[in-house]
Amino acid sequence: MNDLRFFLALAHPDRWWLRLGAALAALTLLAGIGLMSISGWFVAAAALSGFGAAIAATRGVRGFALLRPLSRYGERLATHEATFRILARLRVWVFRTVAPLAPGRLAELRGGDLLARVTGDVDALDGLYLRLVTPAIAAACGVIAVSVLLAFTAPLALPGVLALFLACAIGLPLLAARAGREAGTRIAEAGARARAEAGDLAAGLPELKAYGADARVRARLEAACAQWSESRRHLSRLALANAAVLGLAGPLALVTAIALAAAGGAGPALSALAGFAAFALFEAAGPLVQAGEAAGRTTAAARRLRALGEMEPAVCAPQDPSSLPAGSGLSLRGVHFTYPGRSAPALAGIDLDLDRGARIAVVGASGSGKSSIVRLLMRFYAPDAGAIAMDGADYERLDPAAIRTRLALVDQRAELLSASVRDNLLLARPQAGEAALWAALERARADRFVRALPDGLDTWIGEQGALVSGGQARRIALARAFVKDAPVLLLDEPTEGLDAATEAEFVAALEDWLGERADRSVLIVTHRPALLAPAREIVVLEEGRIAERGPAGRLAGSGGAFDRLFPGFAPSTR
Structure with a gap:
């Protein structure tokens, strides 16, 4: 976790872009919740009292329907602008870290492994802010909004909906992170090993063929690729299971909220409003679960890059260097x-x-x-x-x-x-x-x-x-x-x-x-x-x-x- 905090600190100069993106992500989620809840209330009210009684709700539906795509577009612009800026800074940091290590300390690393760190591991961190920070802030805002809404309209439904959402938005990502930690680490390591073997095979193919060693290197490459593929399949199975849980959790929250709201004395329209608000809230759980699934690979990438930063150069510049002398003898x-x-x-x-x-x-x-x-x-x-x-x-x-x-x-x-x-x-x-x-x-x-x-x-x-x-x-x-x-x-x-x-x-x-x-x-x-x-x-x-x-x-x-x-x-x- 310390490694992730180190790279999160690199985002500080672009904190305003990230804050803008998080605010727009929260606004997008709130617009979705508003759209779903008012639509549910509108349909229920129209069915009970006729369309005329619920005509005012159509304005809210139109407003939220317009606000949601606009805020989503703005959120994508802001978060991607921040991500690209942070990645640029991260790549500069990697270069500044690697340059003093050359050539002495870099000789300790295989060329393919170094390439994997400065390309694959950097790319693995590109979603750190989009998949973790922004969704977490949006989810927190959504929980607060739905909690306030249910507290006034269907207080009996609030504990059940909140417990179910927290189980999916916190418990499920933690379980996914734990289940996928080893697979994520293996993906990072196997990917680096595959790049190293592929680099050796490409660079030394004539010599390898001359000595009949190309088959051995190819076998090592195939083994690394097989481990990478198996780890990816493990994460895919994990993602499928998580998607199934989330797919059931949303409708379950809908039914639970409607039932508990009705049991608490809320009318059909307010029960529908509470149910669809709870259902829409679960949109925020998906990105958090995906962040948990990617936690293993992201953490491994951060750890491998941080290890580069902790390597001591063979030669360090003095704190207060002297000026060069006039001669060059x-x-x-x-x-x-x-x-x-x-x-x-x-x-x-x-x-x-x-x-x-x-x-x-x-x-x-x-x-x-x-x-x-x-x-x-x-x-x-x-x-x-x-x-x-x-x-x-x-x-x-x-x-x-x-x-x-x-x-x-x-x-x-x-x-x-x-x-x-x-x-x-x-x-x-x-x-x-x-x-x-x-x-x-x-x-x-x-x-x-x-x-x-x-x-x-x-x-x-x-x-x-x-x-x-x-x-x-x-x-x-x-x-x-x-x-x-x-x-x-x-x-x-x-x-x-x-x-x-x-x-x-x-x-x-x-x-x-x-x-x-x-x-x-x-x-x-x-x-x-x-x-x-x-x-x-x-x-x-x-x-x-x-x-x-x-x-x-x-x-x-x-x-x-x-x-x-x-x-x-x-x-x-x-």
Whole structure:
């Protein structure tokens, strides 16, 4: 319940829209009660005394008949306006919650599970206000109105009608919530698991088929879907039973109210008025029962979203961050780092300087800690011990977002959005003009193939750049880094998987960019000899420690760690 209260609090800025919607919902219910009760009285009075005696009641019938649809329309406008505003705020809250968790803490979640939380769970909360808050307020107003009406016209019928309504409007929703709690939770969890399995199947289908694992993943997907379907069937059976109870409760209230009103001495017309008022009141019970049926899924969705909010980021911005220093030189001193959930350290006692204009390549076997240095410099993680500084200013005192304005990253995945080439480039600098974009593409040796695309810069390149080749995607990613024009460029295995010719073009583009300004620095993480050409210093890592360092010409042939990585390397191949 605390989770639901947390998300209900998000509605506070739109409380006036919600209040207007609740007031109109109450007015709609009251108009329905008035229409039914006066109609019942009119029919009974006309049957007993003739149409002329009840002619005045027709005005009330017409008035309530007109008021009801108008107030219903206004209620839908107000409540949906409030709901859309609240959902927009909720989605912004989710993004603001998730963004600081990336990439460190989000690695703990499966991609499909995260997608389920930010889409399915958010959608599950869209009826929290429409199905719970508004109907509850309308029902309370209806109970008060009918109680006052019966107290004056048929007091003997009041206790019975009130007891029956409260049983349906409070007892039945509570029973429905209890009966559907586990099914609702299973729907949320099975839906998230199905999305995760479907994502794995779609993303890795070629590899899964190659290793004959697609059937296993498909079986897990089918199991999750079967659990989801069974839980939905359970809720459907519950809804059917509740609908049957409500379908009987309304007529029962009608008969009970008429009988008790007559027993209390009310005339036929007033008995009919009391009976139809009681019958119309039960319209308010339906939405409350539906809220009870959805309580399990809604609560599970709120709990899963709240869990995201309770995750601590791997790196937190300081309360009072210092201003960025004038320079962008980076240094690591005695840095130790172990990834969360692992026992073996990724880095141990690293000392490294990336001064203004430095060109350093970090090499080592897979798992030696090369990429960990980049992640620490990008402030995706914080070191367990030691210090990282920018121009002497401790990273701990600087805003991580501000640090990243001085850095540009190109990693081996070459992450591209499902958007146009232009949109992907503008991620680095939204205000960049078209001339700057083409200049960056030209530096990255990407201008020719981009011009050949159907719509040039505005060509959509697909999910993860699926509509361009791997080499083209890497060059777009490099061009994006050039658009940013940050003083420090970090390259993490940027040519992994590329052929020699494409790799040579990539290296040539990098050297041209570095040669334009002497103050540009680059840190290249690689295990490919071609990428050592731009570097003036090589740092060799083994098991998270620096094994040796120096120019490639001095390290080659020394019989050390460098030679074990690049046997036969000669400076002439740079």
